[in-house]
Amino acid sequence: MTVEILFSEIAGLYGDAQNAKYLELCLPDAEFIYTDICSEPYFVNNTPDIIYIGTMSEETQRRVIEKFRPFKDRINELIDGGTVIFATGNAPEIFCEKIDYITEKKEITGLCVFPLTVKNDLFKRYNGKVLGTSGDIKVVGFRSQFSFIYGDNSSYAFLQMQRGVGINKESKFEGMRKNNLFCTSCLGPFLPLNPLFTEYLISLTGTSAEAAFREEAMDAYKKRLSEFEDPKVKF
Amino acid sequence: MKKLRFFIALFMAKLATFLLKMLGRNATYMPGEVALKISKDFLGHLKLPETVICVTGTNGKTTVSNLLTSILTKNGYDVTNNSFGSNVQAGIAAVLLQDSDIFGRAKKKIAVLEVDERSSLLIHPYIKPDYLIVNNIMRDSVKRNAHTDFISYIITSALTEKTKLILNGDDLITSSLAPQCKNRMYFGLDAEKPEVSDKPFLRDIVYCPDCGAPLESEYLRYNHIGRMYCTACEKKSPDRDYLVTAIDRENSFFTVDFKGESHTFTLINDNIVNVYNSCAVVAMLTILGLSPEQIEKGFSQSKIVKSRFDTMSAGKLKITFQMSKGQNPIACTRCFNYVASIPKENKLLIVSTDDISDNTNESENVCWLYDCDYSIFSDESIAKIIFTGPRCRDHLLRALIAGVNKEKIVLCEDTDKAVSLIDPEKYTDIYVLYDLYRQEDAAKMRVQFKKLGEGTK
Ligand SMILES: [Zn+2]
Numbered sequence: 035m036t037v038e039i040l041f042s043e044i045a046g047l048y049g050d051a052q053n054a055k056y057l058e059l060c061l062p063d064a065e066f067i068y069t070d071i072c073s074e075p076y077f078v079n080n081t082p083d084i085i086y087i088g089t090m091s092e093e094t095q096r097r098v099i100e101k102f103r104p105f106k107d108r109i110n111e112l113i114d115g116g117t118v119i120f121a122t123g124n125a126p127e128i129f130c131e132k133i134d135y136i137t138e139k140k141e142i143t144g145l146c147v148f149p150l151t152v153k154n155d156l157f158k159r160y161n162g163k164v165l166g167t168s169g170d171i172k173v174v175g176f177r178s179q180f181s182f183i184y185g186d187n188s189s190y191a192f193l194q195m196q197r198g199v200g201i202n203k204e205s206k207f208e209g210m211r212k213n214n215l216f217c218t219s220c221l222g223p224f225l226p227l228n229p230l231f232t233e234y235l236i237s238l239t240g241t242s243a244e245a246a247f248r249e250e251a252m253d254a255y256k257k258r259l260s261e262f263e264d265p266k267v268k269f
Numbered sequence: 270m271k272k273l274r275f276f277i278a279l280f281m282a283k284l285a286t287f288l289l290k291m292l293g294r295n296a297t298y299m300p301g302e303v304a305l306k307i308s309k310d311f312l313g314h315l316k317l318p319e320t321v322i323c324v325t326g327t328n329g330k331t332t333v334s335n336l337l338t339s340i341l342t343k344n345g346y347d348v349t350n351n352s353f354g355s356n357v358q359a360g361i362a363a364v365l366l367q368d369s370d371i372f373g374r375a376k377k378k379i380a381v382l383e384v385d386e387r388s389s390l391l392i393h394p395y396i397k398p399d400y401l402i403v404n405n406i407m408r409d410s411v412k413r414n415a416h417t418d419f420i421s422y423i424i425t426s427a428l429t430e431k432t433k434l435i436l437n438g439d440d441l442i443t444s445s446l447a448p449q450c451k452n453r454m455y456f457g458l459d460a461e462k463p464e465v466s467d468k469p470f471l472r473d474i475v476y477c478p479d480c481g482a483p484l485e486s487e488y489l490r491y492n493h494i495g496r497m498y499c500t501a502c503e504k505k506s507p508d509r510d511y512l513v514t515a516i517d518r519e520n521s522f523f524t525v526d527f528k529g530e531s532h533t534f535t536l537i538n539d540n541i542v543n544v545y546n547s548c549a550v551v552a553m554l555t556i557l558g559l560s561p562e563q564i565e566k567g568f569s570q571s572k573i574v575k576s577r578f579d580t581m582s583a584g585k586l587k588i589t590f591q592m593s594k595g596q597n598p599i600a601c602t603r604c605f606n607y608v609a610s611i612p613k614e615n616k617l618l619i620v621s622t623d624d625i626s627d628n629t630n631e632s633e634n635v636c637w638l639y640d641c642d643y644s645i646f647s648d649e650s651i652a653k654i655i656f657t658g659p660r661c662r663d664h665l666l667r668a669l670i671a672g673v674n675k676e677k678i679v680l681c682e683d684t685d686k687a688v689s690l691i692d693p694e695k696y697t698d699i700y701v702l703y704d705l706y707r708q709e710d711a712a713k714m715r716v717q718f719k720k721l722g723e724g725t726k
Binding site: 070159226227 | 408411412413415416417418419422423472475476481482483630631632634635636637638639640662663665666667669670
């Protein structure tokens, strides 16, 4: 099995980089390829089993989009072919049609995988929590962001929300999914926080593996779940 | 009309200040809030002191502004400053109006203002500082500070070319701020250069801000603080106009070279972040025209902080308390490192860094734990770690992912019970890392340690 971690030196803010470390511990026999922003992605000429990209600054986001643009067809080919691609924080925005950076007065075309648009406002930071379901798996997460995504993702959302907002404050649907491309605005250690989802994500490659430190991860997950489900806990 | 609103705001705020003072209450924020509610551009109408110095950045702004104020005061200057108040817009408005007459004209000639870096865009359009000191820009709270590109962007956008910058030359993020400001001075450290740089756990700058190519480092002291150069263009850490060339920890002195001469000053706190702070102070005061003797007079009359730690003994037990700012991964990692580096064996650590208010009818965001370097806990000198508080399971998982041996770790959700888990015959060297908002827990532990230690006499 091959796992490609994209640009973790700059697209791993807020603890996102540790999702890769957690995958390494879950998949001790897999080969991990860490591609930096100055190198050509491994996926251009190869088909990794899992690709991961995490949270980045706005400036980095623009750089990543330009990096990906020449490989737009290849990225679509990977998505159509069922490669597991996981994007957290603001990495999902790259797959939208357009990002409007309101404060910086810039606008940029994305990879147009999803017919959605993004508005980024550096004067409005949103902090929140996520409690939702992906299939029959309950998912917990944290969000801290300057941007929201707009459009109708109801038919291809990653999460049906139980508590917390969706792609924007009016939406009840969080993130996007197309085949095995999973996009979520949750950031930080999403995989360690969600051992059941981690196992599911890995299973989509055709391999089964137990989440690393399963017992301890499940303990922490159950505790958080009980808190997030408690109506006294603010969202 | 605007002017009228300003005078109403000024009057109401002065009244609020007067009433608060009558009641013996703090007037360092609320009057500013009142003023800004009535007149949004209140700060723009105030007649400011002749010289306005602002201090901003991630760490050390309070230390620098307090030192500047105290040394200036000791040399006979009358200074407006917000060291007892708040560093956001309302706090700055409150302190400026307190030191102004009924027409809003400054009564003092000089102001030293600590400015919250995120508030720059709300403050600097109105207060265009003559000087801005920036210590460093690094990762801080996920929720509030986002990332360093954001902080750089807001500081840079807030400034006009009028402001003269005094910047940390060993921080490439800071030294690259606001290129429109041509009048720039840099301070930094040459003393105690690390021979080899360990690869830091976190680095907030990896690529050249000018051309995007990879940066190489000559050496790094911590995180991205050190000397860097671009592998593709001319960009590099700038030459420093004020350079610390020697640190004498034994006798608490540091030497700064500037204008072709070396000068020695009293070092009031020898941790490296503070040496940077002190050098920034020397630079600023020299630029204002103070002589090295005047500056030293201020430093030498300040209290020397010998230890960053607060220690107590109880029987055979030696307990060290270290405040460790929760939600701030860099500050916490530095605390972890410091404890690990103390040349002792068989240490026991109690980690109480959860933010209690974030866990009361709340569930604290734990992302920051994953930006902290927990692998430090694998250090051989650390024999046992007790993770306390509502997020203890998260600390455990984080530590396991970082490769810490599970045998070393004990969980204790109820912080009050942590001390009772310690075998005083087995562990005598104890370290408590506690969050800023958990001083009460720390105080309770002190009492418990006293009891625990009694049996060991
Ligand atoms: Zn360059």
